[in-house]
Amino acid sequence: MTFFKKPKKLITEAKVEHDIQKGLNNKSTVVQNLNLDELLTKVKEPFSATEDLVTQEVELPSDTSRIALLYIESIVDKQLVQSMILDPLFTTGKEITFESFKKMASIDLKQETDFNQVPKFLLQSNTLVFTEDTTCFYTVSTPVKTQRDITEPDNESIVRGAHDGFVENLSTNLALVRKKLRSSKLTIKYLLLGQESHMKLALLYVDQIANPELVKEVEKRVKSIEADAVYAPGNVEESIEDKPFSFFPQILNTERPDRVAANLMEGRVALLYDTSPTAHIMPVNFFTFYQSVDDYNKRWHISSFFRFIRIMGFFIALGLPAIYISIVSFHYEVIPFDLILLIKSSLEDIPYPPLVEALLMELTIEFIREASIRLPARIGSTIAIVGGLVIGDAVVKAGLVSNLMIIVVAVTAIAAYIVPSNEMSAAVRILRFPFMVAAATLGFLGIVFGFLLLLFHLCRLYTFGSPYFAPIAPLNVKDLKDTFLRAPFWKQDTRPQDLNTQKPDNRNHTRKWDKS
């Protein structure tokens, strides 16, 4: 473990450096007595000789005073600079004060005095306006819109329901959530991560519903991230989850605004990112990963049935190859006589032990999946045919793997992909290998102990203070309404209790007309 520990000295050094940086910044506060040129050189100091940092001096026709615009052209929309700053300036042409400037460029204008913040404003796509009054400057938000269209997320497509998904832009994402949840209680907190990368993210919760302790905890964990650069939501996820060594995903990834909105209303907390369409929802429990937005748009019996299928898929994906291996290598006598003959005849000429056979085929499936995932659709289907049909058929004909093993592996593969969440599906696919090894060494005993360990691991797992395997451990009969079953909307009248929400009652009083 010592390998993973950071050397202590480095940390203190980093701190010293940080302090020096702070000191430098403080020094540059003394700018009052500078003229405009000196001020501009001063505020540009933190930037290297980057050429997209543009200083544009403007001389107004009716005024002798100088005005300078400062912006980073790669992240600023020049059209906006023209229409929001330059055009009004030229039309009025007076010496500007905050009030007069405010009249011209109405939106997103701020007067700032803290010159330490200049780099931050520039990096947030603002255009800064400096005048000869060097005690203050003005910021106008002029972000360039580089954004793809709102489309349905590929990995979470649904049959019926809203088809919009998040994009790589925080304000658009927030708009999508706000559109679903027009509540005055929806609270958004902006955070910046990465001393250099300044990734912007938003923490969302519904005030007076979400447990304040939870919000505080999430905020604390996110704020504690110290890194030069935080690029991906995955970085954040790994930094804030409870048990990084567990196979199970402890934070829900989604690209669907409706899912975020629904979870927020249940009392959860969400993180949205400026750089990625992925939103994180926490705390979640095991069964959250088996829910899909589709469930709520179907008739409740049908979605309950699909929930059941998915949970069964979990057990089949984990256990079926293991059970097959243990039956053919230890417990022939469990299966009926007629089936034994069948299995025996198909296994007779196979040179390998069942475990090797199973590993071979499972790994082949993983190969095919990994190979086809990044290929364009046209080549992808070729891989699927080569991998699935050719290998599957040829391997049996060559006598390397038995027919039954192909069936088992295929069913397992399909069962693993039933899970609506990609992360959970990956966890299940990884976990079935230890199960297979356990089954090959100890038979049923190995499988039983495997499941014991797995279930106990789930029982002792917590995410952000709430138990991961809720509502079945600890058992909470009331909360089962949205796990194994999807109870009808009018029955879902409480929020999940393991979240300790401020308002356990969600006031679902529908079908009142039916009571009379």
Place this chain on the structure above:
Amino acid sequence: MNSHTITHRQLFFLVIQTQIGVGVLSLPYTLFSKAKIDGWISLFMAGIFIQFSVLAIWKLCDRFPKQTIYEILPKIMGKKLGYVFNAIYTIHFSFISILILIMYNSIVGKWILFETPHWVIIFIMAAVGYYVITSSPREIVRFFVLVTPLLIILFILILYAYTDVHLLYLFPVGHTGILTIIKSSADAVVALLGFDAALVFLAYSNASAARNIKVISFASFCITILYGFIVFTTYIFFNPKEIIIVPEPVLYMLKAFSFSIIERTDLIFLSVWIISVATSFVCYLFIAAKGVQTLFGLKEHQKGAPYIAIFCAVIAIIPDDKLEVMTWNKYITMTSVFLSAVFPIVLLVIAVLRKKQEKGAATS
């Protein structure tokens, strides 16, 4: 709220899961070997006897709320004697764990894995036990609640025996004589052990005293009924002459059933039964680890957990033939009945006589 407490419902499942253990398979046979076909009556009598022990344990723990047996003993008997008795109880509970391992090993070796070395079978259970007891009582109990529905499978499988039963096997009722029946009920008490887990786990319960006793007593009652049902079923399924030659009647009974999808029902039964064994083992191992914690003044029971698990596993490997297993079984069960079922009553009497009681305890 303290994160170590458990609710009264969880306490119920804890006692149930601890009580159902290795005993269930061989109980009909052991009872039959003494009380003949009146064994089921002995069992129900044992069920009544243990209610007294349960009451004593509860009363004892009630005098010292939120304290385990290891904290209570020194208070009743004085520091030095208390330490000695703590040691005795720690050894006692670890030997119950060892006995569970031995019996589990002999059954698994006989029925499922014939050629696997015994130490593998024992060590894997000990390893699972160790992993489980490194967490708090609350998580352990959550796990117990989670696996309890599996008991329904056991129940249904046994229920299937009623397709072929002969009530006449039971008659004449009571022909072995009331004395023999009472004597052999001692054997039944062994199978019903598990309520003694309350000696430690009552300290974690956050329910009222009245609720606690109801829950433990009811759990013991349920298990008595379930065991009674199993014993009764095997007695009317097998001819009295057959039972003598089948040491695990339940398994032999299930072996006879075959369905169109599953041929050997007993293997399915055993797989589920292993979970019940694991829960009892975990529970006793936890109690033993708690004892080690008090004896050595450790901060957490987790520190002593690996040593106690390895100790149990190593000792459990020692007996390797059938006769040895039987001798171990005999001596450990004898001491268990005394220390778990009888001695708590003695302790209660001592506590009452010496007027030892913790302040704040209910005086009702």
